[in-house]
Amino acid sequence: MKLLLILPKSERGWWGKVSRSGKAGFVRLNLPTIAALTPEDWEVEILDNRVKPVDYSARPDLVGITGFTSEIPWAYEIADKWRDRGVKVAMGGVHVSAMPDEALTHCDAVVIGEAELVWAGLLDDLKAGRLKKKYKAERLCGMKGMAIPRRDLLDRKMFSSFYTLQATRGCPFNCDYCAVTAFFGNEFRVRPVDDVIEEIKGFNAKEFFFMDDNIVGRAKYAKELFTKLIPLGVRWGSQASITMAKDDELLRLYAKSGGKYAFIGLESLSQKNLDKMHKGWNSAKGFKESIAKIHDAGINIVGSFVFGLDDDDPTVFKTTLDFIMETKLDAAQFHILTPLPGTVTYGVLEREGRIIDRDWAKYHTGEVVFRPKGMTAEELQAGYYWIFKQTYSMKSILKRSLRSRAGLVYRLAANFSYRKKALLMPDVPGL
Ligand code: SF4
Numbered sequence: 001m002k003l004l005l006i007l008p009k010s011e012r013g014w015w016g017k018v019s020r021s022g023k024a025g026f027v028r029l030n031l032p033t034i035a036a037l038t039p040e041d042w043e044v045e046i047l048d049n050r051v052k053p054v055d056y057s058a059r060p061d062l063v064g065i066t067g068f069t070s071e072i073p074w075a076y077e078i079a080d081k082w083r084d085r086g087v088k089v090a091m092g093g094v095h096v097s098a099m100p101d102e103a104l105t106h107c108d109a110v111v112i113g114e115a116e117l118v119w120a121g122l123l124d125d126l127k128a129g130r131l132k133k134k135y136k137a138e139r140l141c142g143m144k145g146m147a148i149p150r151r152d153l154l155d156r157k158m159f160s161s162f163y164t165l166q167a168t169r170g171c172p173f174n175c176d177y178c179a180v181t182a183f184f185g186n187e188f189r190v191r192p193v194d195d196v197i198e199e200i201k202g203f204n205a206k207e208f209f210f211m212d213d214n215i216v217g218r219a220k221y222a223k224e225l226f227t228k229l230i231p232l233g234v235r236w237g238s239q240a241s242i243t244m245a246k247d248d249e250l251l252r253l254y255a256k257s258g259g260k261y262a263f264i265g266l267e268s269l270s271q272k273n274l275d276k277m278h279k280g281w282n283s284a285k286g287f288k289e290s291i292a293k294i295h296d297a298g299i300n301i302v303g304s305f306v307f308g309l310d311d312d313d314p315t316v317f318k319t320t321l322d323f324i325m326e327t328k329l330d331a332a333q334f335h336i337l338t339p340l341p342g343t344v345t346y347g348v349l350e351r352e353g354r355i356i357d358r359d360w361a362k363y364h365t366g367e368v369v370f371r372p373k374g375m376t377a378e379e380l381q382a383g384y385y386w387i388f389k390q391t392y393s394m395k396s397i398l399k400r401s402l403r404s405r406a407g408l409v410y411r412l413a414a415n416f417s418y419r420k421k422a423l424l425m426p427d428v429p430g431l
Pocket residue numbers: 171172173174175178179180181213214241265279
């Protein structure tokens with residue numbers, strides 16, 4: 001039996017683009033994990049459509065497709081083409097789990113939530129000719145002894161960050177606009193530290209990225225993990241919450257174990273916004289001090305900001321840029337508030353009748369798809385382009401990057417990679 005797993009490309013937005021050298025960014029672990037969960041009597045192929053076209057002349061017994069909300073139109077297009085050729089298609093992932101009935105108009109079966117506990121059953125049902133429409137695990141799976149993603153099925157040359165892994169799942173927080181808790185549930189799960197260390201040793205590489213949503217979500221676990229990473233002499237990055245600045249030992253171990261950078265969701269400088277999105281534990285007042293502490297520990301920060309929240313008006317872009325320059329934030333990611341299906345934000349904006357565009361292709365957090373409160377949709381879109389361009393002007397890059405010699409290479413690489421995206425955006429006169 002042949003299984004073809006496909007990750008679609010997205011032809012809109014700034015994040016999923018392949019680089020000029022034709023490489024995709026980070027290896028996403030979903031399909032390599034599904035491959036690892038597939039019994040040995042199946043022949044498995046993974047096709048990352050970001051870097052390779054789909055060959056519809058092949059004859060797999062099953063096609064499995066996943067994708068973020070912004071990729072889902074292309075996922076559906078691929079699914080439709082396979083079904084036109086008589087091939088069964090199963091879909092899963094964050095978007096499909098939130099919108100299973102929509103997905104079922106394009107495929108034969110959906111996996112709702114994590115696939116670990118239901119995937120083998122789906123394959124058995126297919127073989128026996130009794131494929132059901134919906135497969136939903138009744139509980140979250142444990143992380144002990146979890147399947148190691150089949151990286152051997154990927155072409156290493158096609159990715160700029162090949163070694164990615166997961167030590168934890170979920171996040172102890174529950175921010176309204178975030179799909180993490182909606183998908184992974186409220187439980188923050190951790191993998192045995194020794195399992196993580198073994199997987200890293202198997203990389204035979206000195207640099208990797210934790211795909212975790214919050215690597216410091218449980219401080220005690222993070223400290224144990226970081227302590228065991230120290231002898232490996234590796235370099236790594238992850239997403240983390242700014243709460244780590246409150247724990248000196250955690251910060252020290254993060255840096256000492258090779259943690260060179262952290263993606264941190266600052267989201268908004270307005271405490272009112274943070275409170276409203278249930279991110280009140282992120283204290284806007286304490287941001288400057290926390291950033292300074294993380295910098296002093298030797299860790300670069302890529303801060304993430306969301307615009308279009310209810311307390312934002314057109315001044316938010318200039319205020320945020322001033323903050324980035326004053327704190328010498330190493331890099332910043334900007335997002336327009338996007339009501340991803342399955343999130344609290346989606347439910348609220350839907351009830352308030354403020355969702356103005358349901359073209360999922362635009363749900364890549366760089367286009368306005370809802371009616372903001374404190375400014376027009378046009379002002380929000382223009383402000384997003386403006387702050388991106390200002391932050392990644394040469395003057396800004398140099399001023400922030402040269403704050404210290406330590407970690408300079410990482411800072412410059414990150415800034416020039418974001419600058420490429422900024423240069424693709426339209427100029428905004430008058431801002
Ligand atoms: S802290 Fe980050 S990952 Fe956790 S729920 Fe909030 S936005 Fe999502």
